[in-house]
Each structure stands twice: as C-alpha cells, then as structure tokens.
Amino acid sequence: MTLHKRNRREFLGTTAAATLAGSLIPSVDANAESRSAARAPRTPRKRIAIITTLWAYLRHGQHIGDRFLVGYPWEGDWHDPQVEVVSAFVDQKPTAADRKSREEEYGFPQGDQSVERAREFGFSLYKTIPETLRCGGSKLAVDGVVLIGEHGDYPSNDLGQKLYPRARFFSQIVDVFRSDGRAVPVFNDKHLSYSFEKAQAMVRASRELDFPMLAGSSLPVGFRMPEMEVPYGARIKEALAIAGSRSLDSAGLHALEALQCLVERRRGGESGIRRVQTLTGAKVWKALRDKSWSTDLMARALSRADLVEGITLKDARTQDLAAPGVLESIVPEPQAVLFEYRDGLKATLLMLGGAIGDFTAAVRLDRRNQVLSTKFHLPPNPNVVYSACLAHHIESMIVNNQAPYPVERTLLVSGLLEAAHMSRAQGGRRLKTPRLDVRYKAPHASLYCHT
Amino acid sequence: MWISLELHSVDYQQHATFLKRARGGSSQPHQRAIPHPVGYGVGQLPFAPPTRTPDLTVKRPRIAAVVTEYRRYSHAQHILDRYLFGYSWNGRHHVPDIELVSLYTDQQPDGELSRDRSKMFPRMKIYPTIAEALCRGGEKLDVDGVLLIGEHGNYPTNEKGQRLYPRFEFFQQIVDVFRTSNRSVPVFNDKHLSWNWDWARQMVATARELDFPLLAGSSLPVTRRIPQIDMPLGAGVTEALCVAVGGVDGYDIHALEAMQSMVERRRGGETGVEWFEAARGVDAVVKALAAGSFDQGGWDPRLFRACLCRSHRLVPTREGFNHTLPTNKQIEALMRDPENRNTPVLYRYQHSDGLKMSMLLIEGVVHDFTFAAQLADQPRPLSLQMFLPPREVCNFFNPLTHATEDLFHQGQAPYPIERTLLTTGLTAAGVESLFQKGRRLKTPHLDIHYRPTTRSTYWSN
Numbered sequence: 001m002t003l004h005k006r007n008r009r010e011f012l013g014t015t016a017a018a019t020l021a022g023s024l025i026p027s028v029d030a031n032a033e034s035r036s037a038a039r040a041p042r043t044p045r046k047r048i049a050i051i052t053t054l055w056a057y058l059r060h061g062q063h064i065g066d067r068f069l070v071g072y073p074w075e076g077d078w079h080d081p082q083v084e085v086v087s088a089f090v091d092q093k094p095t096a097a098d099r100k101s102r103e104e105e106y107g108f109p110q111g112d113q114s115v116e117r118a119r120e121f122g123f124s125l126y127k128t129i130p131e132t133l134r135c136g137g138s139k140l141a142v143d144g145v146v147l148i149g150e151h152g153d154y155p156s157n158d159l160g161q162k163l164y165p166r167a168r169f170f171s172q173i174v175d176v177f178r179s180d181g182r183a184v185p186v187f188n189d190k191h192l193s194y195s196f197e198k199a200q201a202m203v204r205a206s207r208e209l210d211f212p213m214l215a216g217s218s219l220p221v222g223f224r225m226p227e228m229e230v231p232y233g234a235r236i237k238e239a240l241a242i243a244g245s246r247s248l249d250s251a252g253l254h255a256l257e258a259l260q261c262l263v264e265r266r267r268g269g270e271s272g273i274r275r276v277q278t279l280t281g282a283k284v285w286k287a288l289r290d291k292s293w294s295t296d297l298m299a300r301a302l303s304r305a306d307l308v309e310g311i312t313l314k315d316a317r318t319q320d321l322a323a324p325g326v327l328e329s330i331v332p333e334p335q336a337v338l339f340e341y342r343d344g345l346k347a348t349l350l351m352l353g354g355a356i357g358d359f360t361a362a363v364r365l366d367r368r369n370q371v372l373s374t375k376f377h378l379p380p381n382p383n384v385v386y387s388a389c390l391a392h393h394i395e396s397m398i399v400n401n402q403a404p405y406p407v408e409r410t411l412l413v414s415g416l417l418e419a420a421h422m423s424r425a426q427g428g429r430r431l432k433t434p435r436l437d438v439r440y441k442a443p444h445a446s447l448y449c450h451t
Numbered sequence: 452m453w454i455s456l457e458l459h460s461v462d463y464q465q466h467a468t469f470l471k472r473a474r475g476g477s478s479q480p481h482q483r484a485i486p487h488p489v490g491y492g493v494g495q496l497p498f499a500p501p502t503r504t505p506d507l508t509v510k511r512p513r514i515a516a517v518v519t520e521y522r523r524y525s526h527a528q529h530i531l532d533r534y535l536f537g538y539s540w541n542g543r544h545h546v547p548d549i550e551l552v553s554l555y556t557d558q559q560p561d562g563e564l565s566r567d568r569s570k571m572f573p574r575m576k577i578y579p580t581i582a583e584a585l586c587r588g589g590e591k592l593d594v595d596g597v598l599l600i601g602e603h604g605n606y607p608t609n610e611k612g613q614r615l616y617p618r619f620e621f622f623q624q625i626v627d628v629f630r631t632s633n634r635s636v637p638v639f640n641d642k643h644l645s646w647n648w649d650w651a652r653q654m655v656a657t658a659r660e661l662d663f664p665l666l667a668g669s670s671l672p673v674t675r676r677i678p679q680i681d682m683p684l685g686a687g688v689t690e691a692l693c694v695a696v697g698g699v700d701g702y703d704i705h706a707l708e709a710m711q712s713m714v715e716r717r718r719g720g721e722t723g724v725e726w727f728e729a730a731r732g733v734d735a736v737v738k739a740l741a742a743g744s745f746d747q748g749g750w751d752p753r754l755f756r757a758c759l760c761r762s763h764r765l766v767p768t769r770e771g772f773n774h775t776l777p778t779n780k781q782i783e784a785l786m787r788d789p790e791n792r793n794t795p796v797l798y799r800y801q802h803s804d805g806l807k808m809s810m811l812l813i814e815g816v817v818h819d820f821t822f823a824a825q826l827a828d829q830p831r832p833l834s835l836q837m838f839l840p841p842r843e844v845c846n847f848f849n850p851l852t853h854a855t856e857d858l859f860h861q862g863q864a865p866y867p868i869e870r871t872l873l874t875t876g877l878t879a880a881g882v883e884s885l886f887q888k889g890r891r892l893k894t895p896h897l898d899i900h901y902r903p904t905t906r907s908t909y910w911s912n
Contacts, residue, residue, distance in 0.1 A: 284770035306840035
C-alpha cells in the first residue's frame with residue numbers, strides 16, 4: 001500500500017526534534033499552536049500507568065496508549081489529554097514471525113515501540129506491575145491505570161479462547177492498591193477475562209476497594225451509521241447483532257457488547273441472561289429456516305453493511321444479502337449465538353464472515369413494532385479513530401474519578417462470551433446460565449460518538 | 452450520576468446546544484412509503500435478480516438511461532445497478548419502484564456490463580441511439596424519466612485539462628426528443644452539468660423553457676455525515692473550507708458541491724460568487740497554509756484544524772504512529788512526496804454577500820472529504836466529514852440514486868438545480884484560473900441566486 005510504503009522514508013519535519021521545532025512556527029500552524037499551549041504551565045495532569053501485553057504498531061496497546069501521548073480528535077478539535085503517562089509495563093515483544101508478517105503488511109520494521117515511546121515522551125518502563133504503579137518508589141504513585149491485555153503471544157484453551165492475562169494483571173494492580181492503602185480508577189480493554197469467575201472477582205475487588213472501573217469494547221462508544229439510540233425505557237421484543245467475522249472470541253465480544261449497550265436501555269433495566277446456545281455450520285442454516293431468529297431483523301441488520309462481500313466482489317453489484325439462499329452460499333463458517341435474558345428478551349449474534357465486513361445490529365421495539373438498526377462504524381486503518389472515542393471515556397473516568405458507564409455491562413458480556421464458547425465446544429448444547437444474574441441500570445445519556 | 456459533560460465544561464455545553472440546533476434541520480430526507488419487494492426468483496438462487504409482486508393498480512414510472520459506459524466502478528454501474536438489483540435504504544434492501552426499460556451506452560469497453568445486465572433484466576433493452584432509447588424504438592418519447600450519466604469513458608481532454616464528457620451533447624439529443632414529441636420528462640444529470648459553462652447555462656435554460664424538472668450533481672451533498680448534522684438554516688456563515696482528495700475537473704466538483712450544499716443554507720440564501728482564484732502545487736499551498744487568514748491569501752487556521760480533526764483517513768507523518776495531527780511542516784513533506792498522483796490544488800472564492808470560501812485538494816495528506824465553517828455567533832467552527840463508504844459497493848450512491856427516484860416519482864427535483872449550475876461554473880472557473888496561471892477572475896456570470904430546501908437532504912435514515 002502506498003500509504004505505508006511512505007512511512008518507510010525519512011520525512012522532513014517528522015523527527016521528534018522537528019516536532020518540537022514545530023512549536024516555534026507562527027500561530028498559523030493550528031497544530032503547533034496547540035502543542036506549544038499544551039506545554040505551558042497549568043493544572044497538574046492526572047498521572048497514569050499503562051499496563052499492556054504489547055506496544056507495537058496498530059496493536060491495542062499502541063493505538064490506545066498513544067492517544068494519551070499525542071492526543072486525539074474529539075468534537076472537531078485535537079484534544080490534548082488531561083492525563084499524563086508516567087509509567088508503563090509491557091509484558092511481551094512481538095515475536096519474529098509476527099514482526100515479519102506485519103512488516104510485509106505495513107512496509108516498515110515492526111517491533112516493540114515502548115522503549116522509544118518512553119524516551120520520547122518521558123515516562124518510565126518497569127519490569128513488574130507493582131513497580132510500574134509505584135513508579136519505582138514504595139507507594140502507589142499514579143492516579144489511574146489503563147490495562148490493555150489484547151494482542152500478544154498467549155496460549156488458547158480448548159474452548160478456543162485466547163488466555164490473555166487480564167485478570168492476572170488486574171490482580172497484581174489490586175494487590176498494590178491493598179498494600180498501599182489507596183485505589184485509583186482502572187480501565188480494562190475488551191472483556192474482563194476469558195473466565196467469568198475471574199471477571200466477577202475483578203468487579204468484586206473494585207467494589208470492595210471502591211475504585212471506579214471501566215471496561216469493554218470501543219464499539220458502544222464509537223460511531224453509528226445512521227446515528228441511532230434505543231429510547232430509554234423502551235420495551236424491546238427482539239434483538240440481533242451481526243459480526244462480519246469468524247472469530248467468536250475477538251469479534252464476537254465487540255458485537256455482543258455493541259448489542260448489549262442497546263438492549264440494556266430497555267424497560268426494567270438489565271436483568272441478566274438465563275440461556276445461551278451457540279450453533280455452527282449447517283445447524284445455523286437449519287435454525288435460519290426454522291426462524292430461530294427474526295429473518296426480518298436479520299435483513300435489517302444486513303442492510304446496514306457497507307462492506308459487502310459475496311457476488312459483490314465479482315463485479316461490484318449491489319445485492320440483497322437476506323434473499324433466500326444467499327448467505328448459505330457465501331458464508332463458509334457461520335456461527336449463531338442464541339441467548340435469552342432473564343426478563344424474556346431473546347437475542348441473537350450471527351457471525352457471518354464472508355457476507356459482510358461490518359458490525360451491525362437491529363432491535364424490534366414493542367411500540368408499533370418499530371425496528372431500529374444501525375452499523376457500528378469502524379473508521380479504517382491506520383487512524384482507527386474508534387479508539388479515540390474509547391480514549392475519551394477512559395480519560396473521563398480518570399479525570400472525574402467516575403466510570404461513565406457501568407462495568408457490569410462488560411461483566412455480563414464476558415460471561416456471555418465464555419458461555420457461548422462452552423456451548424460451541426459442547427456441540428451447540430443449550431446451556432442454562434444462572435451465574436449470569438448480572439443486573440444493572442444503563443446510563444440515560446447516549447454515550448456513542450455523535451458530536 | 453453519569454458524567455461526561457464535566458470534562459468539557461462550558462465549551463461542551465455550548466457545542467452541544469449548537470449541535471442540537473444543527474440537528475434540528477436534519478429530519479429524515481424524502482422518505483416515501485415505497486412497497487418493499489416481497490418475492491424473489493426462487494428458481495435462480497442464490498443470485499437471482501429481485502422481482503416484485505406486480506401491483507396492477509399503480510403505474511410504475513419507466514425510465515431510460517443514457518450513459519457513457521457501463522463497466523465495473525463506472526458511475527453508470529453504481530447508479531443503474533441500484534435500479535436493477537436494489538440497494539440499502541432506510542434499513543432495508545430497497546428495490547426502486549421504477550422500471551429501467553431502456554439503455555444507451557456510448558462506449559463498450561472490454562469487460563463492460565451492459566449486455567450482461569440486459570440479459571439478466573430483459574425488460575431493460577439496449578438501443579443504438581439516444582433517441583431510440585427514449586422512444587423505445589417507436590416514434591415518440593416513451594419513458595417517464597431519463598438518467599444521464601456521462602462520467603467515465605474514453606473521451607479527449609482539452610488544452611485546459613478538462614475531460615470532454617459529452618453530457619451537453621447527450622442532453623441536447625434528449626431535449627430534441629422532448630421537442631419533437633411535444634412532451635418532456637424529468638432528467639437527472641450525474642456530476643456537474645458540463646465542462647463548458649455556456650452549455651451548462653443552456654441546459655438549465657432549456658429545462659426551464661420546456662418546463663421539466665432537472666436534477667444534477669455529486670453524491671457528496673447527499674451522503675452520510677460524521678457527525679450527522681446540517682448547517683442550521685439561516686445561520687450567519689462567514690467563512691468555510693473543504694479539505695479533500697483528488698484532482699481538478701474530477702474531484703473538485705465533489706468538494707465544491709459538498710461545500711455549497713452546506714453554505715447555501717446560510718442567512719439570505721445563495722447570492723452568487725464574485726471572484727475566484729486557483730493555485731496549483733506544493734509551494735502555493737504551503738504559502739497559503741502560512742498566510743493565517745483568508746484576507747492574507749489563506750484561510751482561517753481553525754477551519755483547517757477542524758477539517759483535519761474530522762478526517763478519519765489522515766496520512767501518518769511519523770513512522771510507527773498511526774494517528775497524529777500533522778504540523779504544517781509535516782503536511783508540506785507529505786505533499787512533496789513524489790508518490791502523490793495529484794498535485795495539490797487550492798481554490799479560493801468569495802460569494803457576493805462576503806462569504807469566504809476555500810477548497811483544498813491535498814491527496815497524500817488526507818483520503819477523505821471534510822468541511823468546516825465559521826458561524827457568526829459561534830466560538831468553534833461547525834465541522835463534519837462527508838463520508839464515502841468504501842468499495843466494493845460504494846454506498847454513497849444510495850442517497851444519490853434515491854434522489855433520482857424522488858425526481859421521477861414526484862416530478863420535482865429534491866434540491867435545486869441552481870446548486871449544480873453554480874458548482875459547474877466554479878469548476879470551470881477553477882480550470883480557467885489555473886490555465887491563466889492562478890489569475891483572480893471576476894465571475895459576474897456566477898450571479899446565481901436561489902433558496903435551499905428547508906429540509907435536509909443528506910442521508911440520515
């Protein structure tokens with residue numbers, strides 16, 4: 001790709017020194033103006049530690065972590081973060097195989113970036129999580145912790161879940177809080193843990209030590225096309241999400257949480273989930289024929305896709321993906337997660353890699369049978385602006401010492417995702433999930449990115 | 452209990468109120484209760500063309516398409532395929548309740564699709580001339596509307612670099628049929644009316660003379676926006692900027708029309724353009740970047756910053772960083788990259804009511820279309836991205852196709868042709884000014900006055 005080849009070269013004015021020199025450019029350089037202003041004395045910024053598995057190009061550790069170093073777009077301006085990265089712990093460096101394949105993809109060397117970031121932005125790297133949180137001293141020395149345990153070389157279990165060490169890292173963070181007698185807000189990227197039990201323990205610890213905790217995917221707070229929100233307190237008859245992917249563990253989490261942030265607004269609030277079943281392959285098509293989910297909702301959700309595959313790839317024609325027989329012919333490995341909430345709401349996640357490349361959802365309201373549908377729009381590489389939306393809410397929690405939306409959303413979805421994997425591993429058996437008795441109230445405010 | 456407003460305190464509140472106002476105008480554009488197709492050609496699964504349960508009580512409009520070429524990714528393909536296969540609209544797969552019955556293709560390059568499509572949809576017949584397509588082989592006009600899609604194809608360019616697409620020539624043949632048949636029907640013209648200003652004016656004059664609705668223009672004014680806002684109707688606008696991609700005589704029209712669709716909603720409506728100047732090359736853009744204001748030869752830097760911040764496809768300036776706000780120095784370095792296919796281009800012009808406008812095509816710095824405007828009573832610019840969904844299906848043609856459906860169903864253009872007449876004149880002025888080495892041109896011929904639609908017409912459903 002041209003865009004990435006370009007990165008290989010040295011640019012005039014693109015070194016760190018030139019960036020600083022940029023601040024001397026007259027005020028017509030709107031960017032330089034901001035950066036010089038950012039360096040002026042002002043109220044001390046909150047100090048944060050980043051605990052991550054990997055800090056490498058376009059991995060979550062980098063594209064979320066960097067937001068707190070270089071700023072990010074917000075509401076039509078470049079936002080200068082009100083938090084300051086003072087320390088970081090990075091568990092792994094990219095493997096040789098990973099570096100090689102990504103170098104081919106992006107056109108420039110791919111390695112660990114944490115050392116150069118620390119040098120340029122003046123924070124310290126430590127070998128352990130406690131040292132990171134204490135900045136090398138003897139007491140907790142940060143005002144917030146950003147835990148990004150996504151990407152890296154970790155084993156998977158028999159269920160097909162990648163065993164990211166989020167709970168383990170979190171436990172070490174909490175140990176510091178306990179022994180130092182002070183706790184600060186913690187953000188955990190994506191689901192809390194592959195294990196619902198561990199996830200529950202994480203949330204329990206945050207309650208016990210009384211620190212704000214935020215977690216989850218960027219999709220609930222990213223862009224929607226069209227802009228759409230479920231009216232607060234609406235009665236919902238059925239809900240459905242589609243992920244244009246085959247990865248239940250990774251993409252499935254995003255889609256489930258996107259759906260959850262819509263349905264949690266329903267009348268009565270969140271009640272938990274009582275049954276989960278994951279179908280694969282031909283069983284999905286049988287369930288489709290048996291109308292195990294509303295084909296109309298599925299059609300509505302499919303219609304929101306902008307990345308359409310199948311015959312569209314042949315000659316760019318438009319097509320009705322919901323027409324009979326189409327999905328069966330283009331989705332090689334379908335999966336369907338059917339789940340039922342404790343208040344009776346039925347919901348479905350369809351994994352339809354091969355049909356679309358987007359995340360979409362549709363919900364049917366009781367009121368006049370109205371259907372609301374949208375695409376959870378993911379701006380493309382390399383800017384991946386959705387992580388700016390997430391960074392905004394992480395920053396908001398640390399600055400205000402309060403989570404903008406409930407961690408119970410991610411707790412429930414973490415458990416749902418694990419149960420979906422268990423059902424899949426048991427050949428699609430319907431599992432009762434009394435443990436997923438997670439109740440909470442959604443915030444009234446609509447927190448997706450629409451300003 | 453839930454926070455988020457605190458962080459941005461007063462600024463955010465003001466902005467939120469302002470956005471609410473901006474959203475006020477963004478009602479659902481032109482929704483009609485069009486019956487959804489209910490049946491499919493089951494025998495030809497899985498890629499059967501959609502069929503309908505015929506409603507014999509309603510006469511569906513029948514239309515002709517007059518196009519330069521029907522091949523993969525040509526505008527004709529994007530629009531006509533939507534008539535044939537349907538497209539996503541208002542959260543459904545929508546098949547137009549309009550029948551595409553005849554087609555004229557001026558050129559048939561290798562791999563073109565018209566013959567294949569005609570086989571799949573035998574109701575769409577291909578004719579060797581425009582007149583025959585409009586008369587469906589008979590003596591008189593026998594369609595209820597015409598799509599004129601004169602974009603793409605192998606046509607010569609003139610000494611000014613304009614691709615001589617035969618839109619005017621096709622239009623003339625269309626209106627000749629109208630005249631001889633003593634009947635006129637609505638016409639849609641894709642993109643700007645013509646490369647030649649006099650011809651464009653003549654096209655609009657002919658439409659008025661023969662009293663048929665004429666719709667034209669780019670898909671940018673009607674595509675999705677991030678965020679989903681419109682210019683508040685009657686807002687006092689002092690200056691606007693569009694930062695976009697592409698080159699002269701192809702993409703400038705998209706940027707100009709995107710801007711025009713926003714600023715035409717300002718207080719007093721459209722008043723025309725007084726002067727225009729264009730510049731090409733990195734040096735010219737660097738100079739303008741450093742100018743610091745419109746009056747000094749540049750633009751308000753706050754507008755430029757807002758555009759960059761609304762972009763979702765900013766080219767990284769530092770290896771290993773995926774998203775930073777580039778400094779002017781870095782922008783210069785990106786623009787000087789020899790891999791850029793298009794030299795940067797800058798248009799600056801002023802409307803008769805004093806509104807200052809700039810358009811910047813800086814491929815290699817951004818890969819999308821963003822817009823910012825300074826409003827008289829606002830501390831921060833109004834800014835947004837005009838979103839172009841990616842290939843393969845290029846869904847920004849959905850709202851454009853739907854606007855043509857509105858034209859044919861309602862016998863009325865959903866937004867004024869004067870918008871595209873003005874942007875056609877601006878596009879031609881850009882080429883002319885560049886041809887005259889960037890001379891500032893007086894544009895008394897662009898004394899075009901019109902009122903915008905009250906409703907927002909961009910894609911928000």
